[in-house]
Amino acid sequence: MLMCIIAGGNIDLSVGSVVALVGALAGVLIVNLKLNIYLSILICLLVGLLLGAWQAFWIAYMRIPPFIVTLAGMLTFRGLAWSTLDGKTISPFPMEFTRFFNSYIPASGGATLTVSIIVGAVICAMFVVMQLVTRASKAKKGYQVDAVPWLVAKLVLIPAVVMWVFWLLGQDKGIPVILILLAVVVLVYNYFTSNTVPGRYLYAMGGNEKAARLSGVNTKRIQFFAYTNMGFLASVAALVCVSRFNSAAPSAGTNYEMDAIAACYIGGASAFGGVGKVGGAVIGAIFMGVLNNGMSILGIDQNWQRTVKGLVLLAAVIFDVMSKNRKQSA
Known part of the structure; x- marks a missing residue:
């Protein structure tokens, strides 16, 4: 989407x-x-x-x-x-x-926690290396880079959250295969939109066709x-x-398109096109998932759930439009 x-x-x-x-x-x-x-x-x-x-x-x-x-x-x-x-x-x-x-991975055995922690540690190490290499490359080319305090906070907080998630997975059944599939999809499309010519064409077309x-x-x-x-x-x-x-x-898939659209706009995609990142869409999808599950756990009526999601989507689009208008007037 x-x-x-x-x-x-x-x-x-x-x-x-x-x-x-x-x-x-x-x-x-x-x-x-x-x-x-x-x-x-x-x-x-x-x-x-x-x-x-x-x-x-x-x-x-x-x-x-x-x-x-x-x-x-x-x-x-x-x-x-x-x-x-x-x-x-x-x-x-x-x-x-x-x-x-x-x-799940591993499928069986008592090494579930160990495997989960090792996988989480490898992911964290890759994230830290990629962040440092990307920052060094941008600095070498004269691009604007994040401030050091923000970089340090990102390199500490995100790996901490990742390790906590994988520890929880290790305490349960292990790493779900669907999570691995999702990670592959996110990485492939993030690379495609950020580092390939056809991916940049998408942004160019959205900015001004x-x-x-x-x-x-x-x-x-x-x-x-x-x-x-x-x-x-x-x-x-x-x-x-x-x-x-x-x-x-x-009846499968009912309202899936609404959740997907809302996830993209909440994740920072512009209603006018040309703006948006895969990582932001994932964050928006997580927010929508938490919102759906949270309201279901609280026993909120389905009609009110739709109302809340509709208002959240409207608020995200209003924020995007107002931000764009403010930039144009400035």
């Missing part, structure tokens, strides 16, 4: 419906037809990619507004999910499939990629959901 927002302030309303449709397909292939698990996963990912490409074509090359295309996709894909499952829920999935997303096009950027291809990628990641989310819920239901 962040890449769609960066590329021009656009959103994708079909995410939850893609999750439902791909999840329904996974249920039919794996549970009903008992197709090979690896082949089923590949088919589901390809279908998600095609769904994203279908919408991307109309948005990027036919110049139909993304809101209209993805709204149509939201209705169409949800209807296909209900038709595919005939309104029923398929379960359970075989253990060979669910272990991909529900297992006409200027980017006149500078030689193929804006249609960039927008096509953003929405095709959206379909692919939604299919990955679908596989995770059906595995963790151990069922495929036509």
